[in-house]
Amino acid sequence: MGDSILCTGGRIFTGERYCEALLVEEGRVVAAGTEAEVRRQSPTGAEHRPLGGRLVLPGLIDAHLHLADVTRFREGLGLGGVRSLATMGETVRQWAAGHPTGSIVGRGWDPERSPDRAWPTYRDLDRAVRDRPLFVLHVSGHAGVANSAALARAGIDRRTPDPPGGRLGRAPDGTPDGRVFESAVREFVGRPDDLDLPEPTAFRRTMHWAASFGLTSFGAMSVAPEEATVLGDLAARGELPGRVRAYLHGGRWEEYFRAAPGRSAPDDRFAVIGVKEYTDGAFGPRTAWLSAPYADDPGNSGVPAAADDRLRDLLEAISRRGLAPALHAIGDRAVEYSAGMIGRYFRGSGPPARIEHAALTPPEVLPALARVGPVLVVQPGFVWSDHWLVHRLGPGRARWAYAFRTLARQGLRLAGSSDAPYDPVDPWRGIRAAVHRTDPEGRSANPAPEEQLSAEEAVQLYTVHGARALAEPGLGRLEPGAAADLVVTGVPTLEAAVALGRGSVRETWVAGRSVARAAADAQTV
Numbered sequence: 001m002g003d004s005i006l007c008t009g010g011r012i013f014t015g016e017r018y019c020e021a022l023l024v025e026e027g028r029v030v031a032a033g034t035e036a037e038v039r040r041q042s043p044t045g046a047e048h049r050p051l052g053g054r055l056v057l058p059g060l061i062d063a064h065l066h067l068a069d070v071t072r073f074r075e076g077l078g079l080g081g082v083r084s085l086a087t088m089g090e091t092v093r094q095w096a097a098g099h100p101t102g103s104i105v106g107r108g109w110d111p112e113r114s115p116d117r118a119w120p121t122y123r124d125l126d127r128a129v130r131d132r133p134l135f136v137l138h139v140s141g142h143a144g145v146a147n148s149a150a151l152a153r154a155g156i157d158r159r160t161p162d163p164p165g166g167r168l169g170r171a172p173d174g175t176p177d178g179r180v181f182e183s184a185v186r187e188f189v190g191r192p193d194d195l196d197l198p199e200p201t202a203f204r205r206t207m208h209w210a211a212s213f214g215l216t217s218f219g220a221m222s223v224a225p226e227e228a229t230v231l232g233d234l235a236a237r238g239e240l241p242g243r244v245r246a247y248l249h250g251g252r253w254e255e256y257f258r259a260a261p262g263r264s265a266p267d268d269r270f271a272v273i274g275v276k277e278y279t280d281g282a283f284g285p286r287t288a289w290l291s292a293p294y295a296d297d298p299g300n301s302g303v304p305a306a307a308d309d310r311l312r313d314l315l316e317a318i319s320r321r322g323l324a325p326a327l328h329a330i331g332d333r334a335v336e337y338s339a340g341m342i343g344r345y346f347r348g349s350g351p352p353a354r355i356e357h358a359a360l361t362p363p364e365v366l367p368a369l370a371r372v373g374p375v376l377v378v379q380p381g382f383v384w385s386d387h388w389l390v391h392r393l394g395p396g397r398a399r400w401a402y403a404f405r406t407l408a409r410q411g412l413r414l415a416g417s418s419d420a421p422y423d424p425v426d427p428w429r430g431i432r433a434a435v436h437r438t439d440p441e442g443r444s445a446n447p448a449p450e451e452q453l454s455a456e457e458a459v460q461l462y463t464v465h466g467a468r469a470l471a472e473p474g475l476g477r478l479e480p481g482a483a484a485d486l487v488v489t490g491v492p493t494l495e496a497a498v499a500l501g502r503g504s505v506r507e508t509w510v511a512g513r514s515v516a517r518a519a520a521d522a523q524t525v
């Protein structure tokens with residue numbers, strides 16, 4: 001590929017409008033317009049790429065995913081296909097036989113996918129693996145189940161109290177039964193001494209694979225200092241196939257700067273721009289913080305996860321560093337609380353403050369959100385994945401879950417994301433869910449047609465608006481001056497691309513260079 005590339009005869013969605021030709025020079029878009037306009041600016045000797053009427057899009061941006069966990073997930077024990085405790089045991093046993101040493105973490109388990117919705121106890125897990133620690137992480141990441149070896153290694157027995165911000169499941173006599181919730185999960189996964197950080201080459205594999213969906217930029221969340229170092233080193237060596245903007249782990253962010261004060265220097269491919277912190281849990285384990293109790297668990301309104309003074313200190317400290325907060329808030333009470341805390345204590349003038357998920361936003365919380373105006377980083381795919389939500393919230397409240405059109409109408413800025421590995425990486429799934437609301441089996445967390453987005457609006461969540469969330473106005477659009485990160489599809493229209501999803505992606509470019517072609521492996525998370 002030469003330094004100048006002239007693309008003609010296409011249907012190019014720039015993120016803002018349609019045009020037919022594009023001129024790319026040294027990794028940037030130089031011109032976008034009619035063929036005559038763009039040809040006039042094209043130097044002699046430019047490489048000519050006739051598009052043959054095919055659709056071109058800006059490279060897609062996933063503003064919130066967990067890169068290391070996606071990588072562990074792809075290369076470790078996946079339990080996303082488990083539909084019963086029996087198949088869980090069989091899957092774990094087989095994996096353990098092929099990986100005979102070390103502790104085991106299974107990811108992607110979703111009890112809502114099995115008919116009896118049963119949770120195992122340590123006894124069930126011991127039947128699969130007894131001689132070494134096994135931990136099965138709930139798909140939400142906010143709960144899990146440990147076998148007896150994992151409980152023993154964590155030093156948990158009947159005298160162990162519930163940790164602050166967390167809970168241990170217990171038998172009637174008080175003995176821990178293996179189930180753990182919220183902060184207690186940290187005893188089993190993501191501990192600094194047990195990080196099992198993927199190899200740099202594994203991160204590269206994940207990003208090349210993600211590029212086969214058309215993804216070119218990533219908001220990497222809850223990044224551990226070690227992970228940021230690996231990604232930064234890859235970027236410095238020119239080996240990062242996409243762009244990463246990292247939000248450090250709220251409990252460990254200062255370690256990163258202590259270890260290497262110069263590391264924060266931003267790079268085209270990698271920069272640390274914020275810190276992620278939790279203010280509540282998730283709907284699945286009923287720990288999302290609600291203003292009124294769960295419809296299927298009266299007396300429980302979820303769990304606030306942040307202490308006021310600690311969150312205040314964090315917001316003030318990161319303001320001084322020029323970093324942005326990314327506050328996880330799923331329940332309506334947590335969303336309102338997060339907006340209030342950002343409004344009171346965040347003073348940064350760099351990247352924008354974000355609220356992650358903002359899943360439940362009834363009319364009462366909209367004024368607080370509109371006043372503070374954080375970027376809301378939403379996961380349209382959850383409209384499909386959380387199809388059981390009406391049981392948790394009741395039909396009246398579920399109407400205000402994932403209410404994207406309502407939020408946009410308030411002038412709030414929304415960005416699209418997957419939250420992978422807690423939902424599939426595939427951005428087309430989220431785009432389809434934003435457009436159709438109801439999944440192919442007719443299920444939805446909130447089917448309200450008033451909340452549907454057009455195909456263009458849905459793609460904008462993952463392009464121009466995603467770029468805003470990452471404070472990168474030169475990404476997510478194919479206008480002059482922007483990065484030539486783009487997706488060449490094999491179809492003529494956006495509607496066809498949305499319908500076909502990954503199957504429509506022929507080639508993905510980052511900075512004018514191809515990073516994935518359609519022949520790439522067809523595996524999905």
Ligand SMILES: [Zn+2]
Pocket residue numbers: 064065066221419
């Ligand atoms: Zn997340």
